[in-house]
Amino acid sequence: MKKANLEALSLDELWQLHEELNRLLSVRLTAEKRALETRLAQIRRENEATNVPSEPSSRLKRPYPRVHPKYRNPNVPHETWSGRGKQPKWLTAALRTGRSIEDFLISNR
Template identity: 60%
Template sequence: MNKKLDLDAMSVDEMWKLHEQIGQMLSVRLTSEKRELEKRLAHLRREHEMNPASSEALSAPRERRKYPRVYPKYQNPEEPSETWSGRGKQPRWLTAALKTGHKIEEFIISKAEIDAHGRRRRA
């Protein structure tokens, strides 16, 4: 198929035959590519089975880094059990209060409420 096709001059039947030929060619090529990929995958599996020590080192989960405990910095005065550390998304109670005109500084837990261990004192 070195010649250039004039699709405008072709009849519907000729175009349909061309469509079927292209479909056949694509089917053959896709099947052969699939076989090649399957062979490559089988080869990689054999390599993996022969050398399991190196693959275990790559797939072993790493130990999680220890983060320090984050203590709350803000507290809902209406519901003292609702606190927020200042990290992540703001809680709903704080977002609603800020929309009504309050300032975030109003919700800070004071140093007097925190004991020597960094925990909030009970009233």
């Protein structure tokens, strides 16, 4: 491909070149997209024909036992926390005020 001297082109010629490049890019990108969509549809058909599950969520999950709460919000008793995962906002705020996590333990455990 020969190298064009872009500096020598006028503003109108540069704009015309710009528009031609945009048109060519649009046509080629559309063709590439169609080809990829066709290939994707073919792969999906092949997967359906071989009964390969396409999503891993179709597997059964292991049953976990229910975890009983260890901590209770004294201001709103129905708000509890098992001690697993992220601390709830009410507990984080209370701990920031200087209270201890033992203050929130459920005593009848």
